[in-house]
Structures are given as structure tokens and as C-alpha cells.
Amino acid sequence: MIAENNSGGRAKGTGATIIRYRGVVKRYGAFTALDGVFLNVHAGEVVCLIGPSGSGKSTLLRCTNGLESIEGGDIEFEGTMLPRDERALRAVRQRMGMVFQSFELFPHLTAQQNVSEGPRTVLQMNQADANQRAAALLDKVGLADKAPNYPSALSGGQQQRVAIARALAMNPDVMLFDEPTSALDPETIGEVLSVMKKLADEGMTMVVVTHEMSFARRVGDWVAVFDAGRIVEQGPPRQIFDAPTTERTRDFLSHLGWSG
Amino acid sequence: MTLDWGVVWQNRDALIKGTATTILLTFATMAIALPCGAVVAVLRLYAWKPIRGLATAYVEFFRNLPLILVVYWAFYVLPILTGFGVSPLLTGLAALALNVTAYNAETFRAGINSIRRGQVEAAMALGMSRVQALRRVVIPQALRRILPVLASTWVSLFKDTSLVSVIAVTELAYVSMQVRAQTFRVLEMLTAMAIIYWLLGYPQAKLVDWIQRRYAVTE
Numbered sequence: 001m002i003a004e005n006n007s008g009g010r011a012k013g014t015g016a017t018i019i020r021y022r023g024v025v026k027r028y029g030a031f032t033a034l035d036g037v038f039l040n041v042h043a044g045e046v047v048c049l050i051g052p053s054g055s056g057k058s059t060l061l062r063c064t065n066g067l068e069s070i071e072g073g074d075i076e077f078e079g080t081m082l083p084r085d086e087r088a089l090r091a092v093r094q095r096m097g098m099v100f101q102s103f104e105l106f107p108h109l110t111a112q113q114n115v116s117e118g119p120r121t122v123l124q125m126n127q128a129d130a131n132q133r134a135a136a137l138l139d140k141v142g143l144a145d146k147a148p149n150y151p152s153a154l155s156g157g158q159q160q161r162v163a164i165a166r167a168l169a170m171n172p173d174v175m176l177f178d179e180p181t182s183a184l185d186p187e188t189i190g191e192v193l194s195v196m197k198k199l200a201d202e203g204m205t206m207v208v209v210t211h212e213m214s215f216a217r218r219v220g221d222w223v224a225v226f227d228a229g230r231i232v233e234q235g236p237p238r239q240i241f242d243a244p245t246t247e248r249t250r251d252f253l254s255h256l257g258w259s260g
Numbered sequence: 261m262t263l264d265w266g267v268v269w270q271n272r273d274a275l276i277k278g279t280a281t282t283i284l285l286t287f288a289t290m291a292i293a294l295p296c297g298a299v300v301a302v303l304r305l306y307a308w309k310p311i312r313g314l315a316t317a318y319v320e321f322f323r324n325l326p327l328i329l330v331v332y333w334a335f336y337v338l339p340i341l342t343g344f345g346v347s348p349l350l351t352g353l354a355a356l357a358l359n360v361t362a363y364n365a366e367t368f369r370a371g372i373n374s375i376r377r378g379q380v381e382a383a384m385a386l387g388m389s390r391v392q393a394l395r396r397v398v399i400p401q402a403l404r405r406i407l408p409v410l411a412s413t414w415v416s417l418f419k420d421t422s423l424v425s426v427i428a429v430t431e432l433a434y435v436s437m438q439v440r441a442q443t444f445r446v447l448e449m450l451t452a453m454a455i456i457y458w459l460l461g462y463p464q465a466k467l468v469d470w471i472q473r474r475y476a477v478t479e
Contacts, residue, residue, distance in 0.1 A: 067381055086389070094387035104382035108400045118386035121396050170386060 015043030018205050025072030026059055033059040035229035046206045048216035051226030057209040061178050065096045097167030101179040103159045105151040111162045112147040118170045137165035141195050157188025161195055177208040217241050225249045267445040268452040278435030285421045292357040297364025322362035328423050331355040335427040352424030360417055367409045371402035407475050411468040
């Protein structure tokens with residue numbers, strides 16, 4: 001349904017630019033992980049980052065909320081350069097939800113406590129309000145009945161849905177997904193993707209690093225193809241998957257057996 | 261050879277007092293060594309580099325010296341350092357605390373290091389500061405993991421308190437040896453001492469086993 005919006009250029013691109021990457025460079029010693037990345041993320045858009053492993057997609061995501069620092073270029077979030085100092089960075093992180101490949105739920109807390117932890121500790125919300133918010137969000141991801149369970153008693157797909165609820169609990173302006181389904185059993189991938197689809201339908205701005213091409217195609221508004229630390233092609237999914245303009249994109253998609 | 265078990269009963273008051281001192285020493289040592297060990301561990305992990313080096317030197321120094329040597333050392337050196345005589349009990353306590361603090365510091369450090377980096381990142385992605393991440397996410401998990409180790413240290417400490425008998429701290433071992441020396445009832449007193457240590461130590465060891473089962477980490 002959303003894919004239909006993309007028949008033309010950037011359908012949702014009318015929203016304000018929320019994240020602007022300008023020539024972002026990231027190095028690990030002699031290795032250049034990001035080699036001048038330019039990309040805009042507009043309000044309400046789902047931007048999918050695809051490409052081979054080690055091409056820099058996850059690194060870009062981790063630079064977005066300052067988990068990694070950058071060596072060159074700049075990242076603008078809601079009109080302001082990403083700060084370098086920890087305190088200011090914390091304020092920015094509160095407005096970006098992040099979902100990790102390996103879930104990273106807090107194992108010593110129940111599902112409910114995992115979700116209320118951010119509001120409690122960071123927003124200083126009182127226990128009752130935080131619990132209420134957690135309950136509502138667990139319900140939203142379809143796990144209301146799992147509130148008292150510890151992560152070890154949940155399936156991978158359930159854990160990742162709790163992780164999504166945990167990130168949403170901070171009421172973020174943007175959600176960053178770092179290969180959210182890569183660590184999941186095939187049968188639980190769908191439940192996570194459908195929660196993400198629901199979020200997208202509600203107008204959440206999302207940056208998604210993914211190997212799920214059908215998700216990028218169906219839900220993505222904009223797709224950026226990474227290779228060796230650069231974006232080799234970006235455009236609406238229809239262009240990327242049906243009429244890729246670069247050799248690298250065609251190579252990558254054919255390796256995946258994508259028959260656009 | 262005739263055995264006279266009456267000697268144990270006749271000296272029951274001294275033995276009870278000695279046992280009380282042994283228990284007191286164990287609790288007091290841990291009461292010092294737990295918070296101090298945590299502080300040393302945090303210094304070793306996060307402090308300014310020279311401080312980190314000092315903390316490491318402290319741990320490696322005391323972890324690799326025989327406890328009995330530290331006890332003697334404290335007995336002769338503490339009065340010089342402090343300028344006044346320190347009671348044997350306090351001296352023994354200091355020696356035990358120095359030793360166990362080093363062990364606990366290592367335990368805490370290993371516990372904190374065992375929590376994978378992604379946990380801190382997840383906390384920080386929510387907007388937590390490093391200190392909040394440590395307090396709310398890392399330390400609660402680390403504590404669970406190290407509880408069995410701390411419990412084992414506790415049981416070792418309970419037995420190792422006997423070493424401070426060499427500087428005349430009137431704990432269980434010292435008292436038993438005193439009675440032995442006065443009455444020449446060697447076998448009776450050693451047996452009594454063994455039974456008391458064992459009766460007190462065995463439940464502790466069982467408790468450790470239970471803790472290890474109870475807090476086994478599931479992720």
C-alpha cells in the first residue's frame with residue numbers, strides 16, 4: 001500500500017529533513033568504514049540501507065546517535081549538528097530510538113521493566129506513569145501478556161518486539177533499526193517486520209539497515225545501496241529493485257537472487 | 261593413650277569467645293572488603309591512567325602474597341606507619357581486609373567486564389549517561405554473576421581467619437592452641453577445633469552451592 005506512494009520521486013519527501021548526512025567519514029585505524037556518505041532522511045519516511053556486509057550501513061546508523069564518532073563530514077539532526085560532548089549527545093539520543101540486531105534487552109529486568117526503564121531513569125517519570133506507558137507499548141507490539149516475563153523466557157521475535165517497545169517508550173522522533181531481523185529464526189521474522197510496518201504506517205520516521213529486500217521494497221520510501229563505505233545508488237525502491245542504474249546495485253541484488 | 265574430652269567442656273567459655281571472634285572477623289573483613297573491592301575495581305576500570313595503575317599494582321601485590329606474610333607484615337609495619345600500637349584484632353582485620361579487598365576487586369572487575377558492550381550501548385541509546393548505564397544495567401547484572409564467587413571467597417575467608425592466630429588474635433584457632441599448650445591435650449583440642457570449624461563451615465558451603473544454583477545466569 002505504501003509502495004504505491006512511490007511511483008514518482010520521493011512521495012513523503014515533502015516532510016522536513018530530519019537527518020542530513022554530509023560527506024560522513026568514519027575510520028577504524030587504517031580501515032575506512034564510511035568514505036563520504038551523503039543522505040537525507042525526511043520526516044515520516046522509511047529509509048532502508050542495504051548492501052553487502054561490511055559496507056558501512058550499520059556504522060552509519062551507529063554514528064547517527066553518536067555511539068560511534070565520525071572523523072569527517074557532519075551529521076545534522078533536526079537542523080542541528082550532532083554534538084560531540086556527552087551531555088548534549090544524550091539529549092539527542094533520547095529523541096532517537098535504536099533497535100539492535102542482538103536485541104540487547106536487559107536480562108535482569110522483565111519485559112515491562114525493560115520498557116519502563118528509559119522513562120524511569122532518563123525522563124525521571126514516576127513509576128505509575130512509566131508502567132502505564134510500558135503496558136500500552138507492549139500491547140502495541142502484541143505482547144501485553146508477556147509483561148511479567150524475563151527476556152530469557154521470550155522467543156527471539158518476542159524479544160525484538162519488546163526492544164522496539166523499549167525504544168518507543170522514549171517517544172523518539174526517529175527510529176534506527178540495525179538489522180533487526182538478522183538474528184531471528186525465519187518463522188519469527190514476520191512478526192517483527194509487521195510491527196515495523198505498523199510503525200511506518202503511523203508515520204514514524206525510520207532508518208532501517210536490513211537484508212530483507214522484500215521489506216525494503218514494500219515498506220521503504222527510499223533505499224540507499226552501500227558498497228565499500230559509500231552509497232553507490234539511492235532512490236525510491238521501484239528504481240533500486242526494478243531499474244537499478246549502477247552495476248554495483250545490480251551485482252548486489254543478483255547475488256541475493258533478487259529477480260526484480 | 262587416654263583421652264580426656266572434659267578439657268573441651270572445661271574451656272567452653274574461651275572456645276565460644278574465640279568462635280565469636282572468628283565470626284566477627286569474617287563479617288568485619290567482608291564489610292570492609294566489599295565496598296573497598298568495588299571502589300578498587302571501578303578505579304581499575306575507569307580512573308585516570310596513573311590511578312588505574314596504582315589500583316592494578318595494589319591488586320596484583322596483595323593477591324600474590326601469602327596471607328600469613330601480610331599478617332606478619334601488618335603486625336610489624338602498622339605500628340610504625342600509624343605511630344601507635346594497634347590491637348592484634350585490628351591488625352589482623354587490616355591484613356585480612358587488604359587481602360580480600362584485592363580478591364573482591366578482581367571479582368568485581370571480571371563481573372563488570374563480563375557484561376557485553378551492547379548492554380551499555382542499549383542503555384546509552386536510551387539516553388542514559390555512562391554512570392546511569394553502570395548503575396542500572398551493568399552492576400545489577402554483574403552482581404548476579406559474581407555472587408557465587410563472592411560466596412566462595414566468604415567461605416575461604418572464614419577459614420583463613422585462623423591465620424591471624426600467629427599474631428595472638430584470640431579467635432578460635434588461637435584459643436584452641438592456647439588450651440592445647442596449657443593442658444597438653446593436643447588431640448582433643450585439635451579435634452574440637454576441627455569440629456567447630458566444620459560445623460560452621462559446612463552450612464556456609466551448602467549455602468554457596470544453593471546460591472550458585474539460584475543465581476545461575478540465564479540469558
